[in-house]
Amino acid sequence: MPKPAERLNKLPTYFFAVIGQRIQELQRQGIDIISLDIGSPDMPPPQAVIDALAEWANKPNAHGYTGYRGTPGFRQAVAHYYERRFGVSLDPDKEILPLIGSKEGIVNLSLAYLDRGDLALVPDISYPSYSMGARLAGGEIHWLPTNENNSFMPSLHNIPDAVANTAKLLWVNYPNNPTGATATLEDYVRMVDFCRQHGILLASDNPYVDVNFDGFRANSVLEAPHAKECTIEFMSLSKTYNMGGWRLGAAVGNAEAIKTLLQVKSNVDSGHFRPVYEAGVVAMETTPQQWIDDRNLIYQRRRDRILSVLPQIGLTAAQSKGSLYLWAKVHEGTGAEYVEAALNHAHVAFAPGSAYGPGGDSYVRISLGITDARLEVALERLVNWHNAKQR
Ligand SMILES: Cc1ncc(COP(=O)(O)O)c(C=O)c1O
Known part of the structure; x- marks a missing residue:
């Protein structure tokens, strides 16, 4: 071999x-x-989601390829979800890209942006796919220390200018796996300002945004002013609707980043199974808060x-x-x-x-x-x- x-x-x-x-x-x-x-x-x-999968799987015309950008209905449902949940408007054709689980998009984003030696800013204590994606792409990682003293949030002002000015990606994730730390809208405003200032793509991985306790309601980074200028967010149905095995999520935000990610994706996969998209639509459109x-x-x-x-x-x-x-x-x-x-x-x-x-x-x-x-x-x-x- x-x-x-x-x-x-x-x-x-x-x-x-x-x-x-x-x-x-x-x-x-x-x-x-x-x-x-x-x-x-x-x-x-929710039972309605499982029923929708079964119903669509029984349709004879639901078994072909769906296309690289998923179905228009799924993209529309993601747009409705963002409008309803965060008051954020998204163009379903340019600012939303369905994913086969957000993990897929996270790793493909590194392939889309990092050449050999290019720099990604990754919190030390984070979901491993950020650093693994960078390594697969041949990129380099600049670790951002997080600990109890900074509430498990990277201290952006401590990043040397030489690093900030060359880095291409900054990864963040709140509510956080594994620490459970959360971010306020003000935190997101600071991250967006930092990334706009230094020409960095802010990658917010947000699968736990709807897993909240004690009355807390997590934000989307896209609620921060000007976020769309420099931000891509990964949303997922895995945790919001208990659909981990279904492999369904989306990248949303900056249109150029979405297009660039699609360039990789369209060469790697051919979209999801139509009944899965349709069940995802039911999850997002009908599940009561x-x-x-x-x-x-x-x-x-x-x-x-x-x-x-x-x-x-x-x-x-x-x-x-x-x-x-x-x-x-x-x-x-x-x-x-x-x-x-x-x-x-x-x-x-x-x-x-x-x-x-x-x-x-x-x-x-x-x-x-x-x-x-x-x-x-x-x-x-x-x-x-x-x-x-x-x-
Ligand atoms: C922080 C984080 N990001 C992404 C993922 C992947 O989620 P998905 O099921 O959408 O691929 C997980 C899964 O546990 C996670 O913890």
Whole structure:
């Protein structure tokens, strides 16, 4: 066999593939593992969405290629969603591009903008696809430290001018995976001003915008004045409507960035299955806000339940206002050590903070995407493990 491309050497093995293998090994031994590591919604989408998929799949004319830009109806539904939710107007033909899940668009954006050696600004502690996309494209990463002191938000004023003036992309994500940090509209205004000043494309990855707690309502960066001049936002149906496996999202914002992303995409994929787009339209056009609020209350209750137990299991976390996660600091050793011990002794899987950047070394990420019953079993096992350790 020929040697794989050099660029693959720059990619660490995807963390979830590694832990997934270890989990499978334990499961083969008959051990019941409870996964608090993967951020996948555990509840189904609204019934009307599933019905629409079935109805469209039964139509004989719904099985051909749909085109590189998805269906006009899907783009229109994204435009309605932005108008309704954020008061942001988007041109469905020029400012919206359907994606096969936002992850696809995130990686393709790096291919669209980064040549060898080009610079992307990536928060240290962030969703791995921003840095992996840059590496696949041959680009370079300038890490922006985030931590408790800056509320897990990059301090843009600390970026040297020489870096800011050459960087092509700035990645941000609020509500944040993995930290649960959130941004205000003022934060977005500052990011937009910074990117306009330095000629940077602001890439806001926003899949958790509708997973909010305690009455908080997250913003879209496109609400900031002049955002469209320099911004692309990735929206996703995965978390808003519990549709992770459906692979449906969209890139929205600056028309030139959308066109450039399409140039890559149209050479890579041929769009989605029509029934999936049509079900997505039903999700966006008919799901009542109450459905989203009720679902969020379930996540919020789990968040509070986990927070109440953390002191008993050697962890501390802030009360996140959004996203599907708690970002918990370990009291002893590293996050990776804690994850390994919890998997081996309590048979509960967490994600180690180091999977999100070197700044995450002493953290573990806990997902709220787990049924209440399984969560209770997991917490009981963790408390028993921790008590046994103290004896
Ligand atoms: C921050 C962040 N961005 C993007 C994605 C990918 O979402 P999608 O399902 O739309 O590809 C995820 C998935 O967990 C995520 O956490």
